[in-house]
Amino acid sequence: METYADLIECEDVLLFANAAITSTGQREFHSAAGEQRLSLAFLHSYIHGNYPDLYAATLALDINDHNAALIIANLLKRKGGSGDARLIARRLGRMSPPRAYRLFQELRRAGVNNRRTRALVRDWLAARPDLAFDAVKYRSAVKSAVRHAHLRPEGELGDFLFAPFSRSRYDTPVLEAWRRAHYDKGALYDLPYTVAEGFAARHGISRAVFLERIAPRLTRLERLRLTKSAERDGGRTEADLAAMPLVRVASYVLSLAGGERARRRTELVAALRASAARAAGARAGTWGSVAAVLDDSFSSFGSTVKRRRPLAVALACHYLLEALAGTYRGLWVSGGPDPILVRPTGPTPLGRRVIDALEQRPDLLVVVSDGWDNAPPGLAAEVLRVWRRKLDPAGEVGIVHVNPVYDAGRFDVGRLSAMVPTAGIRDAEDLPALVELARFAEGRTGLAELRAYLADRAARR
Structure with missing residues (x-):
């Protein structure tokens, strides 16, 4: 027989799940961004304080990255809770890289640097399919995460993060492309779009020419976002709409x-x-x-x-x-x-x-x-x-x-x-x-x- 307290707990968790799925702390039609953030902060504090095990368990639901990052940060700030480690690691693995790096930076600013946090950052970085690519695309964020986790990358990656011009050549292609792009216009087309865009502006390359030549490097979402702007700038990118999320x-x-x-x-x-x-x-x-x-x-x-x-x-x-x-x-x-x-x-x-x-x-x-x-x-x-x-x-x-x-x-x-x-x-x-x-x-x-x-x-x- 379930008690009245059980009923309240069930309703509270469902209420929090609805909020964590829908709200990203941004302005909505009927409420401002400040109201959204304040309301979310209260819910996170209330559920974490009253139902800590269920609070962590909501990471298994299809909550958005904004709230997943808040939950992970709150769990890592709490002493103990080692049972949450597997669930945190799995949810972090499904998170977009920019959001994960922002989470690491927020943890660093908050002074959260316990053993669990360092292990989590270390394992996440080790699981990245191409950390050199991340180092080029998110250089300051990778550098911050490495320092926060007390890691010491060896070889070219360590040099690139902390002394990028100390080498006259890199054997890793993406690192070498970044070095050469400072003086060679052709090298920038071997870089991620967001990095190459800055080099293109520095070299005075027209937008239409840049978009045409960088097209093979675009991700699916970048290609979709640039479709209309490319046509406006005199270029063209083709997006595979059917392959995109609904x-x-x-x-x-x-x-x-x-x-x-x-x-x-x-x-x-x-x-x-x-x-x-x-x-x-x-x-x-x-x-x-x-x-x-x-x-x-x-x-x-x-x-x-x-x-x-x-x-x-x-x-x-x-x-x-x-x-x-x-x-x-x-x-x-x-x-x-x-x-x-x-x-x-x-x-x-x-x-x-x-x-x-x-x-x-x-x-x-x-x-x-x-x-x-x-x-x-x-x-x-x-x-x-x-x-x-x-x-x-x-x-x-x-x-x-x-x-x-x-x-x-x-x-x-x-x-x-x-x-x-x-x-x-x-x-x-x-x-x-x-x-x-x-x-x-x-x-x-x-x-x-x-x-x-x-x-x-x-x-x-």
């Missing part, structure tokens, strides 16, 4: 003008569906009949620092659900029939769209929205209450609300109704796991099952 593809589509989207419809739809099929994997076509209510109201614009991010998540979820479902129906709150041409506009009549979606009693209804139901206010909550209590008390239709926006004032993502579970979402690829996690918010399973679920996720990482 939300990245959706964000790129939404960045295009309506006319260009219509002209490139076949290409863009094919890229979205290919990325969605890859995310669905073996689960493709296994979800039965699925309906979705997708928020393209004005608030889905997000903010100037997260431009159209909520709408990109909704568009990505549309194509992923299409891939997962046996039969699928997607409804945009604006009433627009064409997903490729969606844009953030108008109010949020979620209640009306939920009624439309439930008419055919699908196996699963997924609502992708920031939860600001305002046309009229509260209609969605009332529709869901009546549906659950009067029309479908047995819960034959599964209903899940996923929300891409953290509400700093509520310390949680906005909820449509107490009758349906809500989970935070950042990347569409996490949707299947979030639908699975949402069952804990329905009250049908409790703390023991949640702990078992977290332990299983940690074991599979």
